[in-house]
Amino acid sequence: MKKILLTCFAVSLWLVSCKKNETSTTATTENGATVYYNGDILTMEGDKATYAEAVVVKDGKILFVGKEDEAMQQAGEGHNMVDLEGKTLMPGLIDPHLHPNLGAMILNTKFATPFDWSFPWGNVKAVRGHEAFIAKVKEYEAELKDPKEPLVVWGFMEPFHGDISRKELDGISSTRPIMIWQYSAHVMWLNTAGLKYLNITEKETKGNSQIDYAAGKFVEAGFFNVVVPKWAPTIRNNEVMKTNMLKLRDLVHMGGLTTIGDMGTGSSGELWGDFNYMKDNLENDETPFRMQFTPDVNTLNLVNGGNFEKTYEMVEELSKKTSPHIIIDHAIKLYADGAFFGQNFQVLAPGYLDGHTGEWIMTPENLNKAMRFWWNKGYPIHIHCNGSLGLQTILDELEKLQKELPNLKQRLTIEHFGESKPEQSARIAKLGAVVSANPYYLYSMGDKYVANTVLGQERGSEMVRLGSLVKNKVKFALHSDFTMAPIQPLLLAWIATNRVTADGTLMAPQERVSAYEALKGITINAADLMQLDKITGSIKVGKKADFVILAENPLKIDPMKIKDIKILETVFEGKAFTIKK
Numbered sequence: 001m002k003k004i005l006l007t008c009f010a011v012s013l014w015l016v017s018c019k020k021n022e023t024s025t026t027a028t029t030e031n032g033a034t035v036y037y038n039g040d041i042l043t044m045e046g047d048k049a050t051y052a053e054a055v056v057v058k059d060g061k062i063l064f065v066g067k068e069d070e071a072m073q074q075a076g077e078g079h080n081m082v083d084l085e086g087k088t089l090m091p092g093l094i095d096p097h098l099h100p101n102l103g104a105m106i107l108n109t110k111f112a113t114p115f116d117w118s119f120p121w122g123n124v125k126a127v128r129g130h131e132a133f134i135a136k137v138k139e140y141e142a143e144l145k146d147p148k149e150p151l152v153v154w155g156f157m158e159p160f161h162g163d164i165s166r167k168e169l170d171g172i173s174s175t176r177p178i179m180i181w182q183y184s185a186h187v188m189w190l191n192t193a194g195l196k197y198l199n200i201t202e203k204e205t206k207g208n209s210q211i212d213y214a215a216g217k218f219v220e221a222g223f224f225n226v227v228v229p230k231w232a233p234t235i236r237n238n239e240v241m242k243t244n245m246l247k248l249r250d251l252v253h254m255g256g257l258t259t260i261g262d263m264g265t266g267s268s269g270e271l272w273g274d275f276n277y278m279k280d281n282l283e284n285d286e287t288p289f290r291m292q293f294t295p296d297v298n299t300l301n302l303v304n305g306g307n308f309e310k311t312y313e314m315v316e317e318l319s320k321k322t323s324p325h326i327i328i329d330h331a332i333k334l335y336a337d338g339a340f341f342g343q344n345f346q347v348l349a350p351g352y353l354d355g356h357t358g359e360w361i362m363t364p365e366n367l368n369k370a371m372r373f374w375w376n377k378g379y380p381i382h383i384h385c386n387g388s389l390g391l392q393t394i395l396d397e398l399e400k401l402q403k404e405l406p407n408l409k410q411r412l413t414i415e416h417f418g419e420s421k422p423e424q425s426a427r428i429a430k431l432g433a434v435v436s437a438n439p440y441y442l443y444s445m446g447d448k449y450v451a452n453t454v455l456g457q458e459r460g461s462e463m464v465r466l467g468s469l470v471k472n473k474v475k476f477a478l479h480s481d482f483t484m485a486p487i488q489p490l491l492l493a494w495i496a497t498n499r500v501t502a503d504g505t506l507m508a509p510q511e512r513v514s515a516y517e518a519l520k521g522i523t524i525n526a527a528d529l530m531q532l533d534k535i536t537g538s539i540k541v542g543k544k545a546d547f548v549i550l551a552e553n554p555l556k557i558d559p560m561k562i563k564d565i566k567i568l569e570t571v572f573e574g575k576a577f578t579i580k581k
Contacts, residue, residue: 187339264296
């Protein structure tokens with residue numbers, strides 16, 4: 001009996017020494033250590049799901065992963081405890097490819113897209129059909145009190161909204177500047193007042209095949225080189241960017257992310273402007289995630305008059321600007337073909353079934369020249385690529401570079417991976433390239449692109465062929481390319497696992513991947529593609545304490561419910577951030 005009493009007394013002392021926190025929020029403790037326990041702790045280490053009973057965090061890093069009793073010993077006396085109460089803790093989610101500056105600009109517009117959007121500040125319902133879209137533009141126009149205030153509406157998509165022209169926009173208002181920004185952000189339509197507002201004349205657009213002045217339509221370089229420079233001062237200034245960068249911060253957090261990648265710093269043409277808008281507004285203790293910058297050297301090279309060496313100097317200077325929330329690694333961004341949503345991606349035979357052809361952002365000649373320059377400098381290269389012809393162009397040049405310069409071993413990443421041929425997955429594997437894919441392409445456009453006027457059933461349904469990548473052992477990550485998709489990694493994983501469109505259609509089930517492979521795409525594989533896998537992406541001793549806490553385990557529920565899992569909290573480098581309701 002005496003022995004039992006002594007044992008109970010010892011247990012009581014141990015319980016007192018552990019400051020238990022029932023709300024999953026870390027608090028100030030005697031020794032600074034925190035133990036997470038009593039839930040599904042999914043480590044994302046290895047080729048199959050691996051769980052731990054407990055994790056110890058101290059000084060922003062993972063101190064121990066393993067058995068609960070050992071965790072208590074490792075944590076020492078006076079540690080804090082977080083009871084997960086059966087919830088799931090896994091590595092903080094990662095989006096390796098979005099555009100914070102462009103996203104902040106689009107958050108300053110009115111949304112009218114074919115899909116629902118959820119935000120911390122409210123939801124926006126889908127708008128489909130031409131009449132419904134025009135009615136929404138009229139509704140937005142009527143809400144503006146200042147008769148001279150420009151109206152910018154983002155989200156127009158021809159397959160869902162039909163055709164639009166300057167004449168129709170003039171019918172909505174002949175005095176208010178109206179700007180319809182296509183979903184891809186690569187195309188814009190302006191009414192006559194909008195052309196006058198930006199001082200765009202017919203004379204300066206003559207001879208440009210990517211501008212239809214009569215229709216008020218500006219495509220790809222026609223938009224970026226003519227519209228953007230004149231529009232930027234009003235849509236991109238300190239006041240606008242501060243407000244919307246903070247909105248972006250809340251949106252990223254709502255998605256459960258602890259790491260994001262700016263895949264194209266300098267895409268505005270202002271490298272230091274892009275950098276400073278993010279640093280000035282997001283480099284603080286209220287930001288619960290880190291950011292990695294990859295410079296858009298195509299745009300910067302255009303700004304520098306084609307002087308590669310000058311652009312190289314800018315990139316080298318940028319690399320010195322790493323700070324607590326900002327990581328700038330040794331990698332650059334280039335472009336191949338045009339936008340996916342605008343049907344401007346370049347397609348191998350038989351091409352588009354309606355006979356139109358895609359566009360190049362960088363012609364194959366310019367792309368190959370740029371690839372060669374940066375490869376010689378030893379830089380890993382990320383290339384925006386949406387179609388099979390664009391992919392063939394990239395792989396052809398990569399093969400040449402590897403043969404000519406066998407001592408250079410850096411990696412090439414295909415960004416987006418929209419439409420491709422089955423055999424191209426095997427070629428990607430052979431050349432050692434990797435893929436950062438946007439599965440939202442299938443979700444949003446699958447039902448439209450299977451049409452006989454676009455790609456047809458087979459090619460349209462097999463977009464973003466992740467199953468082929470797994471079969472060929474090609475590492476892939478998943479990204480949003482925000483605002484091309486919502487910043488919701490669990491939604492992206494849901495699409496990859498189920499291959500069901502927004503309209504509920506199952507597409508090419510052979511290209512589905514397991515839920516675990518999909519989760520790798522938003523954790524450890526995403527970290528690997530960002531060259532950050534030594535610090536984040538999985539729950540492993542020595543890595544940053546980056547976690548997300550979910551109401552359910554994505555691997556233990558019906559895969560069709562993954563996108564609906566409630567995200568409760570994130571932990572960034574040991575500091576807890578509750579998701580705003």
